[in-house]
Amino acid sequence: MNEWWRSAVIYQVYPRSYQDSTGDGVGDLAGITRRLDYIAALGVDCIWLSPIFASPQADMGYDVSDYLAVDPLFGDLAAFDDLIAGAHARGLKVIVDQVLSHTSDQHDWFKQSRVSRDNDKADWYVWADPLPDGSPPTNWHSHFGGPAWEFDPQRGQYYLHNFLASQPDLNFHNPDVVDAILATCKFWLDRGLDGFRLDTVNYYFHDQDLRSNPPAQAQPQVMATDLYGMQQNIYNKTRPENLHFLERLRALTDQYDDIMMVGEVGEMGRRSIEIMGEYTQGTDRLHMAYSFAMLGPDFNAEHFRNCIEGFQSGAPDGHPYWSFSNHDVPRQVTRWADHAVSEDSIARLACGMLMSFEGTIGIYQGEELGQTETELVFEELTDPPAIRYWPAVKGRDGCRTPMVWEKDAPNAGFTTGKPWLPVKAPQAAKAVDQQGADSILAYYKKMIAYRKDNPALARGKTTFISLPEPLLAFTRASDDQTLTCIFNLSATEQSVPLKASTEVALGQAVALTDDTLTLGGNGFAYLSHGDDTPL
Structure with missing residues (x-):
C-alpha cells in the first residue's frame, strides 16, 4: 500500500451546489463529472462527496433512506460509476460521506422497527419507555433543538435522535445492525470507491443504562440551539464501544487496496483533539480524523498551536486531517474578517497556513476562489435549525450556495433553472472565469503544487x-x-x-x-x- 492519503489534499464537493446538468436547480453527479478537469487542475488528490444516497432530504442527504441507492436528485448508479471512472482516469481518488449513526425515518429498517416491539427490526433503533411521569428517558439534547427523544405512539416508546426527529439513531449494540452497516460499506467499496468520510464518527453507540448527562463544567453562552453544549455529553456519544466498531470497519477496508477512512469528530476544543488521537491510534482504527477545532471563530497562534501539538502528544502514531471550512460552518474569509487586511489577503494567508500544516489537508469547494458567506433572508432558507430558530441562528445555507463558474451567465453557470439556493452578486463576482493569473484560484494551485514539490511540507x-x-x-x-x-x-x-x-x-x-x-x-x-x- 502506498498510503496516498498521508500527504493528500482533499477537495470537498457539496453535490447539490457544484454543477447542475439537468436544469432542475440541484447539482448532480453528471455535473461533477463534467467539472472533473477543473478539479484535477487544482492539483488535489481526492474528492470528498457529501451524501449522495437515497433520502427525503430533510437534512440535505444526511438522512439516508437507502444506503445502496443514489438519490434520483443526483442521478443513479450508472452516473456514480461514470464519476468514479472519470476521476480515476485523471488520477483522482473519490470518497463519499457515510452517515452511519442514524437513518431517515423513511428507511425500511425504521418503518419496520416502529411497527411493534417484537418484529425482526424491533431492536435496530434506540427505543426506551417513558419515565413514570411520561417524560423522556434521559436529559439528552438534540443538536437541532429540543430533547433527543421523540415519542412514537405506535410503539408507545421514545426513540433516540441526536439530530432531527426524522433522523432516528441506529442501535449499534445490536450485532445485526453492525453487520448490516458493514455490508452497505462493502457494497460501495466493491464499486470502486476509495474510502469514506464518516459523519459523526463518535456518535455510533449510546449508554445502554440510559444515564443522564451531568451539566457542563463551564457553562457556555447558550444560543437558540446550544442547549446541547450545557451538558457533558458523556453518555450519548464517544462511548468506548465505538472503538471496536472502528476496528471492524478498518478490517473491512483493509481487504481492499489503499482505502482511506477519515472520521468527523463532533466536538470542539481540546476534547476534540483527544478523540482524534484516540480514534486514529495504531493501525486498526481510522486512518485519520478531523474535528471542528479549526472550524470556529478562533484565529490566534495559541489556538492553532494547541490543536496541532495536542494531536502530536495525544496520537504520536496517528494522522490528522486539517481543514478551515466545510458545509457546516461560515466560510473562512467571512469568519475571520476581523483579522483581515482584505478578503484577498486573509484568503491567501489561510491558504498559506493550511498548506504548511502537517497531515492531510481539506479544502471546501469555493474556498479556492476566496468565496465569502452568502447573506440570506428567511424566505430563502432550507436549513432546518435556521428555519426553526431564525434570526438567532443563521444556519448553514450561507456556505452551501452554488459554485460560481461564469460571472455573467444565469446563476453564474451553475444551472439553467431556479437554483435550490440563490446565487448572489458578491459570490458571482468571484466566479471561476474571473480568476486570472494573479487570482486566489491561481494562488491555490501554486500553493498546492509547492506543498507537493517540497518534502518538508x-x-x-x-x-x-x-x-x-x-x-x-x-x-x-x-x-x-x-x-x-x-x-x-x-x-x-x-x-x-x-x-x-x-x-x-x-x-x-x-x-x-x-x-x-x-x-x-x-x-x-x-x-x-x-x-x-x-x-
Missing part, C-alpha cells in the same frame, strides 16, 4: 517556535529539507529579529534584511535555511 515533522501573538511559527523538517513557516495573524505589520541567515522561499507581504524579517498585515513566509533555525 508533504511529509516533514513539525516543531513549534515560541513567538508572541499574533505570530505563529514552526519548522517542518524532512530528511533532506527544512523550512521555517511564520504567519502574521493580524492586520498590523510585525517584525522579528533573525538569528541566522535565511531566504524567503515563498510568502506574502514579506520583507527580509540581514537581521530582520518583516511581515505586513496577513503576511507570511516559508523560510529556507540550513541547520540553524533563523527565528
Whole structure:
C-alpha cells in the first residue's frame, strides 16, 4: 500500500451546489463529472462527496433512506460509476460521506422497527419507555433543538435522535445492525470507491443504562440551539464501544487496496483533539480524523498551536486531517474578517497556513476562489435549525450556495433553472472565469503544487517556535529539507529579529534584511535555511 492519503489534499464537493446538468436547480453527479478537469487542475488528490444516497432530504442527504441507492436528485448508479471512472482516469481518488449513526425515518429498517416491539427490526433503533411521569428517558439534547427523544405512539416508546426527529439513531449494540452497516460499506467499496468520510464518527453507540448527562463544567453562552453544549455529553456519544466498531470497519477496508477512512469528530476544543488521537491510534482504527477545532471563530497562534501539538502528544502514531471550512460552518474569509487586511489577503494567508500544516489537508469547494458567506433572508432558507430558530441562528445555507463558474451567465453557470439556493452578486463576482493569473484560484494551485514539490511540507515533522501573538511559527523538517513557516495573524505589520541567515522561499507581504524579517498585515513566509533555525 502506498498510503496516498498521508500527504493528500482533499477537495470537498457539496453535490447539490457544484454543477447542475439537468436544469432542475440541484447539482448532480453528471455535473461533477463534467467539472472533473477543473478539479484535477487544482492539483488535489481526492474528492470528498457529501451524501449522495437515497433520502427525503430533510437534512440535505444526511438522512439516508437507502444506503445502496443514489438519490434520483443526483442521478443513479450508472452516473456514480461514470464519476468514479472519470476521476480515476485523471488520477483522482473519490470518497463519499457515510452517515452511519442514524437513518431517515423513511428507511425500511425504521418503518419496520416502529411497527411493534417484537418484529425482526424491533431492536435496530434506540427505543426506551417513558419515565413514570411520561417524560423522556434521559436529559439528552438534540443538536437541532429540543430533547433527543421523540415519542412514537405506535410503539408507545421514545426513540433516540441526536439530530432531527426524522433522523432516528441506529442501535449499534445490536450485532445485526453492525453487520448490516458493514455490508452497505462493502457494497460501495466493491464499486470502486476509495474510502469514506464518516459523519459523526463518535456518535455510533449510546449508554445502554440510559444515564443522564451531568451539566457542563463551564457553562457556555447558550444560543437558540446550544442547549446541547450545557451538558457533558458523556453518555450519548464517544462511548468506548465505538472503538471496536472502528476496528471492524478498518478490517473491512483493509481487504481492499489503499482505502482511506477519515472520521468527523463532533466536538470542539481540546476534547476534540483527544478523540482524534484516540480514534486514529495504531493501525486498526481510522486512518485519520478531523474535528471542528479549526472550524470556529478562533484565529490566534495559541489556538492553532494547541490543536496541532495536542494531536502530536495525544496520537504520536496517528494522522490528522486539517481543514478551515466545510458545509457546516461560515466560510473562512467571512469568519475571520476581523483579522483581515482584505478578503484577498486573509484568503491567501489561510491558504498559506493550511498548506504548511502537517497531515492531510481539506479544502471546501469555493474556498479556492476566496468565496465569502452568502447573506440570506428567511424566505430563502432550507436549513432546518435556521428555519426553526431564525434570526438567532443563521444556519448553514450561507456556505452551501452554488459554485460560481461564469460571472455573467444565469446563476453564474451553475444551472439553467431556479437554483435550490440563490446565487448572489458578491459570490458571482468571484466566479471561476474571473480568476486570472494573479487570482486566489491561481494562488491555490501554486500553493498546492509547492506543498507537493517540497518534502518538508508533504511529509516533514513539525516543531513549534515560541513567538508572541499574533505570530505563529514552526519548522517542518524532512530528511533532506527544512523550512521555517511564520504567519502574521493580524492586520498590523510585525517584525522579528533573525538569528541566522535565511531566504524567503515563498510568502506574502514579506520583507527580509540581514537581521530582520518583516511581515505586513496577513503576511507570511516559508523560510529556507540550513541547520540553524533563523527565528
